[in-house]
Amino acid sequence: MDENSSARLKRRLLGIVYRIGLFLAMLTICLPGLWIVLSSLRPTVEIMAKPPVWIPQQISFDAYVAMFSGIGKGGIPVIEYFRNSLIISVTSTVIAVAIGMAGGYAFARYRFRGKSGVFLGLMLTRTVPGIALSLPLFFLYVRLGIIDTHFGLILAYVALNVPFTIWLIDGFFRQVPKDLAEAAQIDGCTRWQAFWQVEFPLAGPGIASAAIFAFLTCWNEFALASQLTRSVSAKTLPVGLLDYTAEFTIDWRGMCALAVVMIIPALTLTYIVQKHLVGGLTSGAVKG
Amino acid sequence: MKGLKPSAPFLLLLPAIIVLAAVVVVPLILSLYSSFTPFRLTKPETFFVFVGFRNYVAILSNTDFWWAFGRTVLLLTIALNLEMLLGLGLAMLVEKATRGQRLLRTLMMFPMMFSPILVGFQFKFMFNDNIGLVNNALQSLGISQDAIPWLIESHLAFIAISIAEIWSSTAIFAILILAGLLAMPKEPIEAARVDGCTPWQTFRYVTWPFVMPFAYIAMTIRSLDVARAYDIVKIMTDGGPAGRTELLWTLVARTAYSDGRMGAANAMAYFSILLSIAFTVYFFNKLAAARTQIGAEW
Numbered sequence: 244m245d246e247n248s249s250a251r252l253k254r255r256l257l258g259i260v261y262r263i264g265l266f267l268a269m270l271t272i273c274l275p276g277l278w279i280v281l282s283s284l285r286p287t288v289e290i291m292a293k294p295p296v297w298i299p300q301q302i303s304f305d306a307y308v309a310m311f312s313g314i315g316k317g318g319i320p321v322i323e324y325f326r327n328s329l330i331i332s333v334t335s336t337v338i339a340v341a342i343g344m345a346g347g348y349a350f351a352r353y354r355f356r357g358k359s360g361v362f363l364g365l366m367l368t369r370t371v372p373g374i375a376l377s378l379p380l381f382f383l384y385v386r387l388g389i390i391d392t393h394f395g396l397i398l399a400y401v402a403l404n405v406p407f408t409i410w411l412i413d414g415f416f417r418q419v420p421k422d423l424a425e426a427a428q429i430d431g432c433t434r435w436q437a438f439w440q441v442e443f444p445l446a447g448p449g450i451a452s453a454a455i456f457a458f459l460t461c462w463n464e465f466a467l468a469s470q471l472t473r474s475v476s477a478k479t480l481p482v483g484l485l486d487y488t489a490e491f492t493i494d495w496r497g498m499c500a501l502a503v504v505m506i507i508p509a510l511t512l513t514y515i516v517q518k519h520l521v522g523g524l525t526s527g528a529v530k531g
Numbered sequence: 532m533k534g535l536k537p538s539a540p541f542l543l544l545l546p547a548i549i550v551l552a553a554v555v556v557v558p559l560i561l562s563l564y565s566s567f568t569p570f571r572l573t574k575p576e577t578f579f580v581f582v583g584f585r586n587y588v589a590i591l592s593n594t595d596f597w598w599a600f601g602r603t604v605l606l607l608t609i610a611l612n613l614e615m616l617l618g619l620g621l622a623m624l625v626e627k628a629t630r631g632q633r634l635l636r637t638l639m640m641f642p643m644m645f646s647p648i649l650v651g652f653q654f655k656f657m658f659n660d661n662i663g664l665v666n667n668a669l670q671s672l673g674i675s676q677d678a679i680p681w682l683i684e685s686h687l688a689f690i691a692i693s694i695a696e697i698w699s700s701t702a703i704f705a706i707l708i709l710a711g712l713l714a715m716p717k718e719p720i721e722a723a724r725v726d727g728c729t730p731w732q733t734f735r736y737v738t739w740p741f742v743m744p745f746a747y748i749a750m751t752i753r754s755l756d757v758a759r760a761y762d763i764v765k766i767m768t769d770g771g772p773a774g775r776t777e778l779l780w781t782l783v784a785r786t787a788y789s790d791g792r793m794g795a796a797n798a799m800a801y802f803s804i805l806l807s808i809a810f811t812v813y814f815f816n817k818l819a820a821a822r823t824q825i826g827a828e829w
Contacts (some may be wrong), residue, residue, distance in 0.1 A: 265624050265635075272641055275653050275698065278664055282656070294669035342546045349543035363815055365547065366751075368555040370807040371759030374780045375800035378787050380564070386586035402554035405547050407755070463646030465762045466780075470788065480760075481648045495656055502649050509644040517640055 276506070283307070283499035290495055306500035321501065323475045324483035329395055331479060332461035335400035340454045342401070343408030348438070350409065351416035352424075362409075369406040373466030381470050391477045398469050404457040411456065415449030416442065452516035459509055480505050559804070566797035573791055586798040595774060596782065596799065603779040603806070606689070607757055610696045614753070615746060617697065618704025625705070628713045636709070643702045647759040651766030654695035658682055660766075685775030688768050692776060695763050704749045711745030712738070744821040751818050754810040758803065779803045 282290055283306050285299045311424050349355075350362060380399060381390070389395035419442050425435040443450075464480040472478045480501070487498040566586055570578045590596050645653070657664040658681035669675040669795045681691045715738065723733045761780035765772065770777035770785065777785075780803055787796035 260628065265628065268621055268624055269635070269638055271698070272638060272702075274664075275657060276641060277643070278657065279653055291662055293661075297671070310711075342550060345543040345705065346547040349540035353540035353543075355540045355791070358670065359819075361544065363812070365551065366755065366815070367705075367808055367811060368551045369755050370811045371555060371559065372780055372800075372803050372807055374758065374761050374784050375562075375690055375803050376555065376558065378793060378797055378800055379562035380554070382793065383561065398550075402550050405550055409547060411753070434811055447576075459644070463648070465646065465648040465765075466758070470784075476675070481646050484648060484652060495574075495662070498652060501654075502652065503651060505646065506644060511641060513644045514637060517637065 258325050279499045287496050288389045306496045319486040326479045328479040331396050335397045336458045339404035339457050340403045343412050346409040347412030350413040365406045377470040392450050408453045411453040415446040419445045455516045456513045562797040568794045570794040586795045599777045599782045614701045617701045621705040622709040642699050647762035650699040655767045658691045688776045707745045707749040711742040715741050723734035747818040747821050750814040754814050
């Protein structure tokens with residue numbers, strides 16, 4: 244009896260400790276983001292207050308209004324930045340996924356000499372730090388006259404994304420059984436038809452998540468964008484964030500508001516693809 | 532397609548190879564060349580002066596460079612190890628949850644959605660000595676009376692940067708290790724328990740070997756973009772105070788764009804590239820080894 248109740252007590256205590264641990268972990272993960280959202284909604288006086296004001300006394304959307312009201316009224320050209328980010332990210336994602344599909348299919352379905360070597364080689368191009376790559380690209384782009392253009396950044400982002408999309412899409416094609424395409428070919432499809440009508444629809448969700456992942460990489464990229472763009476005509480949102488910093492002062496509230504604008508699309512997209520993303524990265528980890 | 536069948540994979544890979552050659556390989560060859568010249572942006576004619584290994588000699592005898600190099604390796608070592616441990620812990624916490632696991636998983640991925648530049652800014656805000664969340668909390672709780680100069684004192688700044696880096700990347704480890712835990716068959720664990728293993732033994736000899744390849748996948752993915760730390764440091768301290776948090780990448784950027792010494796910057800950049808490649812190749816091999824091991828056992 245005594246043993247029973249002490250075991251029960253121990254289990255209950257462990258359960259409580261577990262809950263507290265989980266709660267603290269989740270708090271650490273979420274708090275910084277929530278703090279940003281909160282700070283964007285409160286007046287600057289409250290952010291600067293000493294002693295600190297923990298519970299907002301008033302909620303205002305002034306920061307967002309100021310941000311969108313254009314240059315000179317405390318705003319930055321956020322609409323232009325948003326447009327640039329969108330054009331550059333979408334275009335380079337589409338191209339990178341098209342190239343990645345071809346490459347991923349080759350790795351998933353064909354055997355050829357030096358396969359793992361080629362794969363590693365492709366991955367290694369991705370490891371080049373953005374800032375190191377930006378030096379020669381900067382020089383070349385100035386010479387070619389494509390510095391500070393959408394085209395220049397799109398080109399760079401396609402190259403940035405191709406290795407990773409190949410990895411992901413390779414994983415998704417591997418999950419589609421080979422027999423299906425072979426059966427379709429026996430039934431009279433060409434290889435091309437078998438691909439588009441059988442394998443592509445099955446790998447579709449995975450490819451979509453590879454696309455979203457590529458999109459997010461472009462959307463969030465800073466090291467290259469900060470060197471290869473310089474004016475409103477091509478600057479992206481991450482670079483635009485720096486507009487809120489002056490030599491010695493930072494408009495915290497404005498930055499928080501822009502941060503929220505940047506996070507919302509990323510948040511939505513990541514939520515949509517989370518399941519497939521993990522599946523793609525780990526496929527083959529178990530089966531070898 | 533019929534006549535070209537043997538070279539089909541080559542054709543399929545051709546676009547990828549062309550793009551990567553044009554945007555990555557050729558520029559890198561160019562930068563390799565220019566690392567042997569005293570090239571300055573303001574003096575284009577210096578591009579054609581060949582000075583041999585002078586840039587490399589100058590860099591290797593520069594203590595600032597070695598400090599930045601050492602600091603970069605230290606940051607990566609600390610960050611990657613802690614991310615791995617915390618990711619493992621987080622994954623096991625979430626795996627144990629009986630209800631709301633999907634919600635927890637989504638919350639866990641939250642930091643992955645933040646652009647590194649946002650992470651940097653967000654932690655700069657939180658670690659601000661005057662109005663930051665951290666100092667405000669410490670003062671309100673009565674733990675500290677003074678404003679702790681998080682980003683101004685060099686050791687504290689390094690800690691703050693590490694925290695930002697770890698916060699942003701633990702999610703990748705957690706999510707992949709969780710995928711491994713969820714994919715794991717339950718029988719071996721039960722068998723181990725029946726055979727009288729302690730929970731620690733079960734974890735060490737049954738769970739961990741199975742989860743390891745997933746951890747290596749996470750490591751490989753992380754090692755692909757370790758240089759993201761540049762964005763974080765650039766925003767949080769920009770290498771300051773007085774160069775005490777300067778990493779290899781911020782040093783490259785400063786030498787190239789502020790000082791305009793492209794030749795020297797390219798020579799440094801090559802060190803950073805080799806560092807990244809070394810990391811990636813190392814984990815890639817580990818990953819391949821772990822995969823074959825698991826393939827044999829299960």
